Amino acid sequence: MSASVALARVLVAGGTHGNEWVGAWLARKWERDPSSLQRPSFESVALLANPPAVERGVRYLDQDLNRSFDDPTPGLGSAWEVLRARAILDAFGPEGRTPADVVLDMHTTTANMGLCLIVTNREPFNLQMAAWVRRREPRLRVYAWIDDTLPKSALSTIVPRGATLEVGPTANNVVRGDLLLATERVIGLCLDFVEAFNRGDLATRQPEALDVFVHQRSFDYPRDRAGEVTGFIHPRLQDADFELLNPGDPIFQLLNGETMVYEGESPVYPVFVNEAAYYEKSIAFSVALRETVWV
Amino acid sequence: MSASVALARVLVAGGTHGNEWVGAWLARKWERDPSSLQRPSFESVALLANPPAVERGVRYLDQDLNRSFDDPTPGLGSAWEVLRARAILDAFGPEGRTPADVVLDMHTTTANMGLCLIVTNREPFNLQMAAWVRRREPRLRVYAWIDDTLPKSALSTIVPRGATLEVGPTANNVVRGDLLLATERVIGLCLDFVEAFNRGDLATRQPEALDVFVHQRSFDYPRDRAGEVTGFIHPRLQDADFELLNPGDPIFQLLNGETMVYEGESPVYPVFVNEAAYYEKSIAFSVALRETVWV
Numbered sequence: 001m002s003a004s005v006a007l008a009r010v011l012v013a014g015g016t017h018g019n020e021w022v023g024a025w026l027a028r029k030w031e032r033d034p035s036s037l038q039r040p041s042f043e044s045v046a047l048l049a050n051p052p053a054v055e056r057g058v059r060y061l062d063q064d065l066n067r068s069f070d071d072p073t074p075g076l077g078s079a080w081e082v083l084r085a086r087a088i089l090d091a092f093g094p095e096g097r098t099p100a101d102v103v104l105d106m107h108t109t110t111a112n113m114g115l116c117l118i119v120t121n122r123e124p125f126n127l128q129m130a131a132w133v134r135r136r137e138p139r140l141r142v143y144a145w146i147d148d149t150l151p152k153s154a155l156s157t158i159v160p161r162g163a164t165l166e167v168g169p170t171a172n173n174v175v176r177g178d179l180l181l182a183t184e185r186v187i188g189l190c191l192d193f194v195e196a197f198n199r200g201d202l203a204t205r206q207p208e209a210l211d212v213f214v215h216q217r218s219f220d221y222p223r224d225r226a227g228e229v230t231g232f233i234h235p236r237l238q239d240a241d242f243e244l245l246n247p248g249d250p251i252f253q254l255l256n257g258e259t260m261v262y263e264g265e266s267p268v269y270p271v272f273v274n275e276a277a278y279y280e281k282s283i284a285f286s287v288a289l290r291e292t293v294w295v
Numbered sequence: 296m297s298a299s300v301a302l303a304r305v306l307v308a309g310g311t312h313g314n315e316w317v318g319a320w321l322a323r324k325w326e327r328d329p330s331s332l333q334r335p336s337f338e339s340v341a342l343l344a345n346p347p348a349v350e351r352g353v354r355y356l357d358q359d360l361n362r363s364f365d366d367p368t369p370g371l372g373s374a375w376e377v378l379r380a381r382a383i384l385d386a387f388g389p390e391g392r393t394p395a396d397v398v399l400d401m402h403t404t405t406a407n408m409g410l411c412l413i414v415t416n417r418e419p420f421n422l423q424m425a426a427w428v429r430r431r432e433p434r435l436r437v438y439a440w441i442d443d444t445l446p447k448s449a450l451s452t453i454v455p456r457g458a459t460l461e462v463g464p465t466a467n468n469v470v471r472g473d474l475l476l477a478t479e480r481v482i483g484l485c486l487d488f489v490e491a492f493n494r495g496d497l498a499t500r501q502p503e504a505l506d507v508f509v510h511q512r513s514f515d516y517p518r519d520r521a522g523e524v525t526g527f528i529h530p531r532l533q534d535a536d537f538e539l540l541n542p543g544d545p546i547f548q549l550l551n552g553e554t555m556v557y558e559g560e561s562p563v564y565p566v567f568v569n570e571a572a573y574y575e576k577s578i579a580f581s582v583a584l585r586e587t588v589w590v
Contacts, residue, residue, distance in 0.1 A: 025527075029550050110466035171405035171466040173571040175527040177548055232320075235472040253472055255324050276468040 006198050007161070010044045011092050011100035012037055012187060016066050016107065016155050017277070018053025019172035022180045023106030023165075026187075028054075039191055041198035045092070045100070049155060050084060057173050059277055066105075069158055070151035085155075093158050103162035104190055105155045106183055108170050110276045111285075112239040115182055118143045118164040120154065125161045127295040128202065131210040133189040140186065141242060143271060143288065145215040163190070169239070172276060210295050213242065213269055213288035220282040222252050222260060230254055233274045233284060245270050245287065252284070301493050302456070305339045306387050306395035307332055307482060311361050311402065311450050312572070313348025314467035317475045318401030318460075321482070323349075334486055336493035340387070340395070344450060345379060352468050354572055361400075364453050365446035380450075388453050398457035399485055400450045401478055403465050405571045406580075407534040410477055413438045413459040415449065420456045422590040423497070426505040428484040435481065436537060438566060438583065440510040458485070464534070467571060505590050508537065508564055508583035515577040517547050517555060525549055528569045528579060540565050540582065547579070 012030060014023030030037055030046030037044035048054060050065050062079035069089065074082040092100040102125075117133065117140055119126040130142040143166075156162040165186055167179045196202055222231040231254035237245070245251070246267045252260040262268075268287035272278060307325060309318030325332055325341030332339035343349060345360050357374035364384065369377040387395040397420075412428065412435055414421040425437040438461075451457040460481055462474045491497055517526040526549035532540070540546070541562045547555040557563075563582035567573060 025550070110469055169466070171464070171571050172468075173574065174405055174569050176569070177527045177530040177533055180527060181530070232470040232472045232475060235476070238472055255320070274469050274471070276466050279468065 006041065007101035007194055008042055009092075009098060009100050010037075010042060010102040010104065010191060010194055011047060012044055012104050012106070012191075013047045013049045013155055014106040015051070015054040016049040016105055017059045017064075018050050018055070019057055019059050020106075020108040021054075021173060021175045022108050022167065022170070022183055024048060024054045025175055026106060026180065026183060036188075037191060039195040041195055042101075044191060045098070047088070047092075049088065049105075050081070052080070059172075066155055067153045069155060070153040088155070089158060100159055101161060102194055103156045103159055104187060105162070105164045106187065107164055107166045108172070108179060109166050109168035109272065110171065111168050111272045111274055112241045113141075113166050113168045113271065114242070115140045115186060116143050116166045116168075116271075117141070117186070118145055118156075118166060120145055120152075120157050120164075121148075121160060122146060123160050124295065125197070126163055127210060127212070127293060129163065129190055129193045130212075131208055131295045132193045132196070132202075133186060134210065135208075136189050137186055139182075141213060142210060143213045143215065144291075147215075207294045209292050212291050212293050213271060214291050215271075216268065216287050216289055218283040218286040219251070221279070221284045222254060229279070230256075231258075231260065234259065237270060237273055237285070239273070241271050241273050242269050244268075301336065302396040302489055303337055304387075304393060304395050305332075305337060305397040305399065305486060305489055306342060307339055307399050307401070307486075308342045308344045308450055309401040310346065310349040311344040311400055312354045312359075313345050313350070314352055314354050315401075315403040316349075316468060316470045317403050317462060317465070317478055319343060319349045320470055321401060321475065321478060331483075332486060334490040336490055337396075339486060340393070342383070342387075344383065344400075345376070347375070354467075361450055362448045364450060365448040383450070384453060395454055396456060397489055398451045398454055399482060400457070400459045401482065402459055402461045403467070403474060404461050404463035404567065405466065406463050406567045406569055407536045408461050408463045408566065409436060409537070410434050410481060411436045411438050411461045411463075411566075412481070413440055413451075413461060415440055415447075415452050415459075416443075416455060417441060418455050419590065420492070421458055422505060422507070422588060424458065424485055424488045425507075426503055426590050427488045427491070427497075428481060429505065430503075431484050432481060434477075436508060437505060438508045438510065439586075442510075502589045504587050507586050507588050508566060509586050510566075511563065511582050511584055513578040513581040514546070516574070516579045517549060524574070525551075526553075526555065529554065532565060532568055532580070534568070536566050536568050537564050539563075 014027030027048040065081040068081045068085040221229040231252040234250040273285040309322030322343040360376040363376045363380040516524040526547040529545040568580040
């Protein structure tokens with residue numbers, strides 16, 4: 001990493017999902033008064049990403065905004081979130097009027113993910129930011145969801161430098177104070193990192209090891225022939241995000257009382273266990289492998 | 296209490312709020328196969344109370360169904376839930392085609408309420424049922440929300456014998472297995488109680504003491520002059536349902552960092568702390584007094 005690239009603008013977004021209120025409340029607070037986001041070497045801009053969804057307390061109006069950033073030229077009649085994504089790109093995208101160099105997007109989850117930074121590429125800046133923040137906030141976990149075949153449809157992927165912060169567990173449509181304060185703290189540390197990067201403070205750093213949970217695949221709920229869900233996350237897997245899941249461990253309990261077990265060949269780390277928004281995506285939980293990387 | 300009144304039919308409802316899936320899933324399961332609800336002396340009927348709301352994963356379509364049972368003659372153009380409440384009354388109300396003698400309504404909450412049976416009158420049957428179940432499931436708490444000036448607008452109040460079961464904490468639009476199994480267990484114990492009542496097994500029982508949390512009042516979130524919420528439940532009050540709140544204890548933290556404290560004159564028990572659905576009702580939490588009653 002070199003300090004030859006000075007980063008001029010950081011976008012801090014929340015309310016990308018309108019029922020995730022911790023990020024939405026912070027984004028609205030910082031839109032009104034962004035002073036606590038400022039650092040000497042760059043400008044921070046706060047953005048309430050999907051205001052009408054926040055207003056109505058729903059995840060989205062027409063489609064998931066955080067899967068809408070890959071449509072370059074929306075047509076007449078496009079979904080609201082496609083138009084909104086285009087407007088955000090026109091402002092903060094690489095070709096935008098006020099392009100962002102870094103994008104931080106604040107989310108919550110109903111899963112017991114704790115404090116989790118999600119990166120979607122192996123950009124050294126992102127992993128170094130994660131390691132730097134983690135040294136100051138040891139509860140932080142790093143989840144890498146890297147699939148170069150996927151379109152860059154998430155808000156944090158509109159530029160190469162960026163990350164999504166997930167905090168949980170929490171219900172939607174509430175603000176948990178502990179998670180709001182933790183989000184505020186992690187975002188502040190990310191901004192401190194950008195400042196250190198710009199100042200060249202990191203040029204002399206030694207490589208350090210970072211544990212990264214690398215996404216492997218997702219599991220759907222058990223279903224009957226008509227597609228209806230017939231079971232729920234087994235109580236032993238519920239809340240067990242980032243705890244080793246071994247072959248033979250229970251993963252689902254059917255409504256008829258039967259238990260289904262994990263039939264993989266080797267242990268994995270479950271993540272996003274019982275996230276409310278993923279029922280419609282047919283994801284009961286995902287699994288990751290732990291990889292130690294030098295950053 | 297006398298066994299001279301034989302109770303012939305128990306209505307077991309769930310999905311009265313369409314985003315509370317534990318009750319909705321159990322109601323749907325039991326609508327298809329009510330065999331596990333049956334007892335020798337009476338019939339049990341399961342009811343998915345608000346199917347289109349469950350289908351869409353929303354609390355309600357037009358208005359809260361659980362505040363809609365007090366409108367005797369809905370007009371053309373009435374809200375969906377008013378029509379639905381009328382249809383339920385026509386089937387199971389006191390003047391209905393197949394009147395229910397007891398109504399049990401299954402709910403979930405985002406608040407840390409544990410297993411909580413809510414009664415809305417001092418009908419001896421209801422308190423005796425609570426005491427009977429609590430002896431077999433000591434985690435159960437009993438919350439009495441008694442206000443005879445309120446219309447009987449909740450599903451569990453369409454007949455004098457009935458209760459609402461609240462289990463939490465859980466996000467909406469998910470099924471937590473532990474809470475589903477606990478709900479199944481408590482409903483089963485309530486039905487066992489009705490069976491014991493009908494058999495006259497309770498005629499020789501001795502009075503017993505029961506702790507009841509009696510509703511006093513509710514507190515709104517701090518707001519600015521425009522009515523917008525300016526703070527959140529203080530982290531020390533979050534999840535502290537049924538834990539004594541003393542004068543001077545923190546209740547809210549403002550977004551500007553200030554703390555607001557409880558200014559009452561005597562200790563109270565907070566309940567329904569940070570329930571998602573109550574933001575729109577301007578309720579941040581309620582408080583109760585503990586009363587020991589002989590039942």
